[in-house]
Amino acid sequence: MGSRQRRRYHGGCAAPGAAPGAAACLAAALLLLMLAFHCVLSPPLGDGGRNDPPRPQGPTFVSNNPGELRRNVLAMDTNVHASNVLGDGSKMGEELWDSGAGNDFYGCSNASTEFAGAEANTESNRYLMIEASGGLNQQRTGIIDAVIAARILKATLVIPKLDQKSFWEDSSDFADIFDADYFISSLSEDVKIIWQLPDMMISKKYLPYKIRVPRKCTPFCYENRVLPALSKKNVVQLTKFDYRVSNRLETYLQKLRCRVNYHALRFTDAIHKMGGILVQRMREKSGGRFIALHLRFEPDMLAFSGCYYGGGETERRELGTIRKRWKTLHEADPDRERRHGKCPLTPEEVGLMLRALGFGRGVHMYVASGDVYGGEETLAPLKALFPNFYSKETLASKEELEPFLPFSSRMAALDFVVCDQSNVFVTNNNGNMARMLAGRRRYFGHKRTIRPNTRKLNSLFLNRTSMSWDTFASKVQTFQKGFMGEPNEVEPGRGGFYEYPLDCICQRSKARTEHTIDPLSKDTTDIMENHLTNREGRDVDFMERTPLPAGSSNETEADSSHGNGLDIPEMDDVVSD
Numbered sequence: 001m002g003s004r005q006r007r008r009y010h011g012g013c014a015a016p017g018a019a020p021g022a023a024a025c026l027a028a029a030l031l032l033l034m035l036a037f038h039c040v041l042s043p044p045l046g047d048g049g050r051n052d053p054p055r056p057q058g059p060t061f062v063s064n065n066p067g068e069l070r071r072n073v074l075a076m077d078t079n080v081h082a083s084n085v086l087g088d089g090s091k092m093g094e095e096l097w098d099s100g101a102g103n104d105f106y107g108c109s110n111a112s113t114e115f116a117g118a119e120a121n122t123e124s125n126r127y128l129m130i131e132a133s134g135g136l137n138q139q140r141t142g143i144i145d146a147v148i149a150a151r152i153l154k155a156t157l158v159i160p161k162l163d164q165k166s167f168w169e170d171s172s173d174f175a176d177i178f179d180a181d182y183f184i185s186s187l188s189e190d191v192k193i194i195w196q197l198p199d200m201m202i203s204k205k206y207l208p209y210k211i212r213v214p215r216k217c218t219p220f221c222y223e224n225r226v227l228p229a230l231s232k233k234n235v236v237q238l239t240k241f242d243y244r245v246s247n248r249l250e251t252y253l254q255k256l257r258c259r260v261n262y263h264a265l266r267f268t269d270a271i272h273k274m275g276g277i278l279v280q281r282m283r284e285k286s287g288g289r290f291i292a293l294h295l296r297f298e299p300d301m302l303a304f305s306g307c308y309y310g311g312g313e314t315e316r317r318e319l320g321t322i323r324k325r326w327k328t329l330h331e332a333d334p335d336r337e338r339r340h341g342k343c344p345l346t347p348e349e350v351g352l353m354l355r356a357l358g359f360g361r362g363v364h365m366y367v368a369s370g371d372v373y374g375g376e377e378t379l380a381p382l383k384a385l386f387p388n389f390y391s392k393e394t395l396a397s398k399e400e401l402e403p404f405l406p407f408s409s410r411m412a413a414l415d416f417v418v419c420d421q422s423n424v425f426v427t428n429n430n431g432n433m434a435r436m437l438a439g440r441r442r443y444f445g446h447k448r449t450i451r452p453n454t455r456k457l458n459s460l461f462l463n464r465t466s467m468s469w470d471t472f473a474s475k476v477q478t479f480q481k482g483f484m485g486e487p488n489e490v491e492p493g494r495g496g497f498y499e500y501p502l503d504c505i506c507q508r509s510k511a512r513t514e515h516t517i518d519p520l521s522k523d524t525t526d527i528m529e530n531h532l533t534n535r536e537g538r539d540v541d542f543m544e545r546t547p548l549p550a551g552s553s554n555e556t557e558a559d560s561s562h563g564n565g566l567d568i569p570e571m572d573d574v575v576s577d
Helices: 019-041 066-079 100-104 136-153 180-186 219-225 227-233 251-264 269-286 299-305 312-323 334-339 347-357 375-385 408-421 432-443 454-463 469-479 524-543 571-575
Strands: 105-107 127-132 156-158 209-212 235-241 291-294 365-368 424-427 505-507
Touching (some): 100 105, 127 136, 136 156, 136 235, 136 251, 136 432, 180 251, 209 227, 219 227, 251 432, 291 408, 291 432, 299 312, 334 454, 347 375, 347 454, 365 408, 408 432, 424 432
Parallel strands (some): 127 235, 209 235, 291 424
């Protein structure tokens, strides 16, 4: 991969011309100089207490170039040794690390007494098979929804098959990643699950009849499109099975989703053990708590985004070549994509966002990422902001990782374990791993989960004029209201269920809902409305409006000729995790 320049921003006066223009530039410069002296001489703001600790004095002027902003932050690190903000990040406020309101909520997914058991709900001679597609977390959605589909169809579910032919080229079977015996036994009261078809069914007569259902298929959809074939053929195989069940279901089915996702579907002992070792080593190095960052700044993600990061013709050529894999993607306008918040932040910008929120230089960071575009040159600014920078490759030896290295899904599972158990999880995209972890962390106590408000932050990075570090940090903190993983950030019925499993989160009787909204955030509702509108629109473009490829000889495309529920070949497989 060719070297890539970091994003650059340009500003300043126009080229020399007429004398009035030069005089205007000189006057502007003198005004900025006077403002600079005023900011330097002004005392820092406090709350009036005589015993207030001294506040770090930020740089008076910050240029539009994030590289210079980073250098100013690092200069403060040098000049202010005892700063609560720029030290270990532990005393700026415990709210950085944990949501106090999260204690008012808990995960609740038990079945009600009216929920019929598996035996009563399963018809004989109905067997459902599925092929989960994509990477680890995309497959996870397929596995969970396969249980729901089997419940709707009153069928026996055969242990799902995993995609072994896509971009990921991972030969792992279900039992190589997940504890299959536990999966079967823990759901025995909900859905009947077996390892393979009965011998009597394994014959040419009962060759599985293949169907591809539309995305977000409702129970009515399954009963009308799949059940007739299942009743006639006895064995049906649902292909490319991901996000093929409706986001909105009856509460009893949503709770079943949660029982599968958060309880039944657990990794193998080998993955759990190695993931636990990585977590333990992070806690030993950090003294207790750490941030996990899902960076997602790989070439495929940047190519799909259609964004430009200042790397000139080399970047345009390299990312343009990758983008051609998706023949249905329209030609992107990088400026428009950035204005609409569809461009991932650079590693440097993620670091600046976290520093502005109050996480200090001493914070320990675990980074889950593939090969970052631009390599070490791209990562260097983030490492300068957070020198305690780790990954599974730096925490474990090659010998320890050897059993996992040939398998992308197993390596991704290790990252999943560490990110799940981190004190703070930060995501730089809204792919399947980010959604899965966000929902899981909500379910298990609303552990702090940060997602950049890219629409606002990209505008801040691009359009800033002269401002102090304190002003910049204040704006970041304002923009991030509603993006910090607090309870009630989303109203019931809004957002994707895997990211916001609200039907499975209960409120303790003495809790007060209004405590979950930050009092400084009077615009939280508006912010989240924009956030959800932008994200949901992106999902449609990303997953639903491209014709399906031709299937196998006996595969029926139940969604053919329908404009809704169509998927983009290859795109989900490459980008989504």
